[in-house]
Amino acid sequence: MNSTLTRNIIRFVSLILLQTLICNQLNFFGSINPFVYILFIILYPIGSSRMNFIFISFLIGIVIDLFLDTGGAHATATVCIAYIRPIILKFAFGAAYEYQAIKINESELPQRLNYFAIMILFHHFILFTLIYFDLTRINTIIYHILVVGIFTFIVTILLNTLFSKNK
Amino acid sequence: MQQLLNFFLKFRTLILFLILINISIALTVSVHDYHKSKLLNLTSAFTGSIHEFFSDISSYFNLKNENRILLLENNRLKELEFNSKKSKSNLSPGNEKYKLRIATLVKNSYSLTNNYLIINKGSDSLIKEDLGVITSNGIVGVIDKVSNKYSRVISVLNTKSKINAKLKKSNHFGTLEWNGNNSNIVQLFDIQDLVELTIGDTIVTSGYSSIFPKNIPIGSIKSFKLNDTKDLFIIDVKLFNDMTNLRHVHIIENLNIKEIEKLNNE
Numbered sequence: 001m002n003s004t005l006t007r008n009i010i011r012f013v014s015l016i017l018l019q020t021l022i023c024n025q026l027n028f029f030g031s032i033n034p035f036v037y038i039l040f041i042i043l044y045p046i047g048s049s050r051m052n053f054i055f056i057s058f059l060i061g062i063v064i065d066l067f068l069d070t071g072g073a074h075a076t077a078t079v080c081i082a083y084i085r086p087i088i089l090k091f092a093f094g095a096a097y098e099y100q101a102i103k104i105n106e107s108e109l110p111q112r113l114n115y116f117a118i119m120i121l122f123h124h125f126i127l128f129t130l131i132y133f134d135l136t137r138i139n140t141i142i143y144h145i146l147v148v149g150i151f152t153f154i155v156t157i158l159l160n161t162l163f164s165k166n167k
Numbered sequence: 168m169q170q171l172l173n174f175f176l177k178f179r180t181l182i183l184f185l186i187l188i189n190i191s192i193a194l195t196v197s198v199h200d201y202h203k204s205k206l207l208n209l210t211s212a213f214t215g216s217i218h219e220f221f222s223d224i225s226s227y228f229n230l231k232n233e234n235r236i237l238l239l240e241n242n243r244l245k246e247l248e249f250n251s252k253k254s255k256s257n258l259s260p261g262n263e264k265y266k267l268r269i270a271t272l273v274k275n276s277y278s279l280t281n282n283y284l285i286i287n288k289g290s291d292s293l294i295k296e297d298l299g300v301i302t303s304n305g306i307v308g309v310i311d312k313v314s315n316k317y318s319r320v321i322s323v324l325n326t327k328s329k330i331n332a333k334l335k336k337s338n339h340f341g342t343l344e345w346n347g348n349n350s351n352i353v354q355l356f357d358i359q360d361l362v363e364l365t366i367g368d369t370i371v372t373s374g375y376s377s378i379f380p381k382n383i384p385i386g387s388i389k390s391f392k393l394n395d396t397k398d399l400f401i402i403d404v405k406l407f408n409d410m411t412n413l414r415h416v417h418i419i420e421n422l423n424i425k426e427i428e429k430l431n432n433e
Binding site for chain 2: 020021027031032033050051054055058061062065066067068069070071072073075076079080083130131132133137140
């Protein structure tokens, strides 16, 4: 329990720093920055209390919002995906999730990729809809969801592979 | 009572979710209406100091380039001084209409649709809202919020930014806005279709808004087209400033602003 808590605190702080200090300065092709902090929500231990989880997701979103001056767009997105994560987990991992038997880092690769992709897609959809908040710019919104989404996907998978314990 | 309590216990996750969603959507909406966003004073001290710490570190990598820019700027000013016909007495204090202060950017941003910059001077250094921010190349934005040690600047790369600008060769003026697409190109609206435009013409500040003095360079015309009703131009302006690479900026204070405001209010 204690080691899980410490690991999550370290993950929380380091992902926020990584996001604000490095990833927001990347600006690939002009304006594409991956949102790696979403990894915190993706990797949060599955069996733990949902109340805590949703609240912590709100916290990480609001901190990112403060750094990026986006008001509450990130917080809305993180709270939403935190709330619907059980459904996505069930969809991605199937029956194994019902028995609380899976650990995300030990799951099979296709399922994990699936899970990452759905989470990122939902998150970016809510995020960019709120950031632009303008239906006349639907093309820009879709473009950003797809391009930034793919970029976030690649970076989060790489980070996850890099920092997960080898068995 | 018992049932009510049970109800809350049963749906406690959903209730928490709804509360948090409401808070965050309210925050999002308040940012879209920037006059209402009052969060900055509370948070800028925290985020500003972190940004400042890291921008201090990264500034060492740019020292050479910064020196070169300063040298060029000094050179230009010297040239102006030697070639100016006015006697020195004209430049004495008391005659000045504008006061310039220097500041350093602690946070730059150019990839969002509403970009805000943070500079390391605040109300402690007599910075007020609605002062203009420029570099030696051109305009950067207008100060929007001030806390004790930091201020927030609405960049020209912000869809809410509206700046009065005109053609350098004539006095036709329009409004400079940004459509959010390209961090190099801004749009100038409301120029009459009678005006003859050529690509490469310089756009400068008009001096009508009392934020910026006259004739501060903004950019050059990249392309232009007529709007839907065919009577006004929409001009794409390529900025002189590289908004992705800013560090030292000047803050302009119009010392006559009270007089102008008084006149406007009468």
